[in-house]
Amino acid sequence: MKKEExxxxxxxxxxxxxxxxxxxxxxxxxxDAKVDLEAAKVKVEFDESKTDLDKLKNEVRAAGYEVS
Numbered sequence: 560m561k562k563e564e565x566x567x568x569x570x571x572x573x574x575x576x577x578x579x580x581x582x583x584x585x586x587x588x589x590x591d592a593k594v595d596l597e598a599a600k601v602k603v604e605f606d607e608s609k610t611d612l613d614k615l616k617n618e619v620r621a622a623g624y625e626v627s
Contacts, residue, residue, distance in 0.1 A: 563612050564602045568625040582622040
């Protein structure tokens with residue numbers, strides 16, 4: 560399992576936090592994703608044999624948020 564952290568722009572409330580966590584936690588290979596709304600960051604733990612960071616960032620983009 561690999562752990563990564565990245566910034567997500569555009570989150571402003573609990574709904575945003577939930578939407579990003581749901582998008583990531585439903586992605587194949589993700590063990591856990593947690594959003595820190597105040598820091599505008601997400602920590603994700605995933606199986607590198609099933610997904611990669613770029614795919615996970617694309618999941619967040621598909622949910623309507625910007626990723627750096």
